[in-house]
Amino acid sequence: MSYLVITLHSILLQMADQESWETLGRMAEGQAGYVTAGQAEAVGVHRNSLRAQTHEGGRLERAARGLYRLRFYPRSPFEQVAAVWVQAGPDLAVVSHESALELYGLADVIPNQVHLTLPRQYRHRRPHPGVRLHRPRTSLRDTEVRRMHGFRTTTPERTLLDVLEAGTQPEQVALALQQALERGLTTPARIRRASEGRSKTIRRQLERLLATQ
DSSP states (O other): OOHHHHHHHHHHHHHHHHHHHHHHHHHHHTTTTEEEHHHHHHTTOOHHHHHHTTSTTOSEEEEETTEEEETTSOOOTTHHHHHHHHHHOTTTOEEOHHHHHHHHTOTTOOOSSEEEEOOGGGTTOOOOTTEEEEOOSSOOOGGGEEEETTEEEEOHHHHHHHHHHHTOOHHHHHHHHHHHHHTTSOOHHHHHHHGGGSOHHHHHHHHHHHHTO
């Protein structure tokens, strides 16, 4: 093989490697700065390259086993949420319940676990430490999910109904509902429509809460 052919081959490999890293960077930017080793391999970045980039001056920081973070991506107050959300699968997992209240800044709830909702077919998946997984019988509809701080998050209506059903402290649910209404995040009509598939008990509790607003 001639020197010219070897040089061209080397240049092509470098270009392909650079494209892989650019793809990975865009993916991480859509996931609060985090990527998994599996995602990296899927776009052509080998695990050895990932580990090499965690050294001083590299592009990455190792966040957990199989999880990496862009070194210079801006930090947020929700780093713990971001890490476990990406580990659980950002295309599957949705931040929900008390963790969603925290993202919306509703009530004074500070959850001691990150709450994520997954499709029911993943009911056998074991959660990472510090995570509580919810698997409702009926999967979340697209209309029940929105982006909040870069995360897929349950809507205010779904969140309020979830925490009401899960047994979050009643005064915290009442405060969250009050704040959501005052800030225009939802309306009584919207939350009533969202509650149509819930039990009679939950709908009665909701009506009592709405009556106090």
